[in-house]
Amino acid sequence: xxxxxxxxxxxxxxxxxxxxxxxxxxxxxxxxxxxxxxxxxxxxxxxxxxxxxxxxxxxxxxxxxxxxxxxxxxxxxxxxxxxxxxxxxxxxxxxxxxxxxxxxxxxxxxxxxxxxxxxxxxxxxxxxxxxxxxxxxxxxxxxxxxxxxxxx
Numbered sequence: 001x002x003x004x005x006x007x008x009x010x011x012x013x014x015x016x017x018x019x020x021x022x023x024x025x026x027x028x029x030x031x032x033x034x035x036x037x038x039x040x041x042x043x044x045x046x047x048x049x050x051x052x053x054x055x056x057x058x059x060x061x062x063x064x065x066x067x068x069x070x071x072x073x074x075x076x077x078x079x080x081x082x083x084x085x086x087x088x089x090x091x092x093x094x095x096x097x098x099x100x101x102x103x104x105x106x107x108x109x110x111x112x113x114x115x116x117x118x119x120x121x122x123x124x125x126x127x128x129x130x131x132x133x134x135x136x137x138x139x140x141x142x143x144x145x146x147x148x149x150x151x152x
Contacts, residue, residue, distance in 0.1 A: 001092060001116045002124065008139050009110040011103060013152045019100050019107040020079045022149075024049045029057075031149075034141040037134075038066065051076045054087070061090060092118030109146075111139075 012019055022028055026044055033039035038060030045053055053073040058066050069089035076082045079100065086094035093116040101108045117123035117131060 001118060003093060003114050003116045004127065006113040006115070006135055006139075007111065009108055010143055010146060011106055011108050012146060012150045013106045014150050016079055016100050016102050016107045019109055023098060023100070023109065024076075024082065026055055032142040032145050034137060036060070037138065042068070049073050049076055049082055055084075057089075059090065090117075092116045092123070 014022075025047055026041060026049065027047065030039055030041065038058070040058050042056040042058055044055055051073055055071050055073070057069040057071070059069055061067050067090045070087040071084045071089075071094075072087050074083040074085050081097060081099040083095065083097045085096070093114070095114045097112045099110045099112070101110070113135075117127050119126070
């Protein structure tokens, strides 16, 4: 199984506490996900993340093809970072660390994702053809949305 990595960071003109409040609410995931992905929360036990929380989503991988995605919040370091791992979903492996760091009068919001599609060369072909582009589009949309929500 080949594991790939994606790192992204964006500076926001808000405090770490404001960034934490926004990102630690799973409901805000829908705001930051491109509508064409059809991201919807199916079940959400709480309004704020906690370690061990299970969250169920669904995403549209292709027109008419919906895939359930279940994540577990594995670690929460209040105001600094949290980790979500996919329990089941479109990836064979998905580990996503979110971090928040005070910087230049605002907050650097970062993501470090490790993922694998599995399926050997077929999975790698799908990653090159589709998944890399989808992840890039997702982060571009999120960046644009965050700039609109938190203008300088």
